[in-house]
Amino acid sequence: SQQGEEDxxxxxxxxxxxxxxxxxxxTSINNLQWYRQNSxxxxxxxILIRSNEREKHSGRLRVTLDTSKKSSSLLITxxxxxxxxxYFCATGLRDYKLSFGAGTTVTVRA
Amino acid sequence: GAVVSQHxxxxxxxxxxxxxxxxxxxxxQATTMFWYRQFPKKSLMLMAxxxxxxxxxxxxxxxxxxxxxxxxxxTLSTLTVTSAHPEDSSFYICxxxxxxxxYEQYFGPGTRLTVT
Numbered sequence: 001s002q003q004g005e006e007d008x009x010x011x012x013x014x015x016x017x018x019x020x021x022x023x024x025x026x027t028s029i030n031n032l033q034w035y036r037q038n039s040x041x042x043x044x045x046x047i048l049i050r051s052n053e054r055e056k057h058s059g060r061l062r063v064t065l066d067t068s069k070k071s072s073s074l075l076i077t078x079x080x081x082x083x084x085x086x087y088f089c090a091t092g093l094r095d096y097k098l099s100f101g102a103g104t105t106v107t108v109r110a
Numbered sequence: 111g112a113v114v115s116q117h118x119x120x121x122x123x124x125x126x127x128x129x130x131x132x133x134x135x136x137x138x139q140a141t142t143m144f145w146y147r148q149f150p151k152k153s154l155m156l157m158a159x160x161x162x163x164x165x166x167x168x169x170x171x172x173x174x175x176x177x178x179x180x181x182x183x184x185t186l187s188t189l190t191v192t193s194a195h196p197e198d199s200s201f202y203i204c205x206x207x208x209x210x211x212x213y214e215q216y217f218g219p220g221t222r223l224t225v226t
Contacts, residue, residue, distance in 0.1 A: 042219040
């Protein structure tokens with residue numbers, strides 16, 4: 001079953017602006033991961049944050065995790081047209097399964 | 111990073127026929143492979159977990175006889191959609207996982223199935 005809920009469902013920003021999306025989940029997790037999916041394509045792994053971590057960076061990506069609030073955020077700084085995609089959070093459970101959120105569709109306007 | 115391939119990338123079949131989709135881990139041995147289904151503009155729904163040499167574990171609501179999964183080796187899992195119907199049309203994505211690669215799952219590019 002889907003555990004993650006993402007907010008907003010869709011986001012449209014100007015190139016160069018930052019994009020922030022949030023993910024909330026319901027049960028205890030082992031880790032939380034963010035993925036990107038271009039239309040009609042497979043998923044690309046962006047970043048993994050473990051349950052004992054609070055913040056992680058990778059290039060223009062910044063992920064935070066608040067286990068007390070059961071929420072995570074993904075920030076994309078200085079967005080580019082190539083960042084246009086759907087972004088999914090996925091909670092990693094003990095048996096290595098992933099439970100995906102509904103996704104946020106990001107459109108970066110040139 | 112690790113590469114996972116899927117074949118075919120697109121398939122159109124007639125109602126009542128069966129379709130086989132292959133998922134291969136190209137440069138690592140996958141302890142486990144997962145099969146997901148994705149409807150347009152929706153999230154991925156886990157269908158089943160496939161472990162090499164053992165029976166697949168299906169998620170609640172997924173018909174075992176409808177979606178046959180075979181994990182013959184550490185680099186190959188197949189999903190066969192039997193007696194396909196138009197409602198089976200969807201985007202099917204596999205992922206591969208290895209205990210050698212921390213918690214990361216590597217996803218295939220997906221297979222678009224259209225049943226007419």
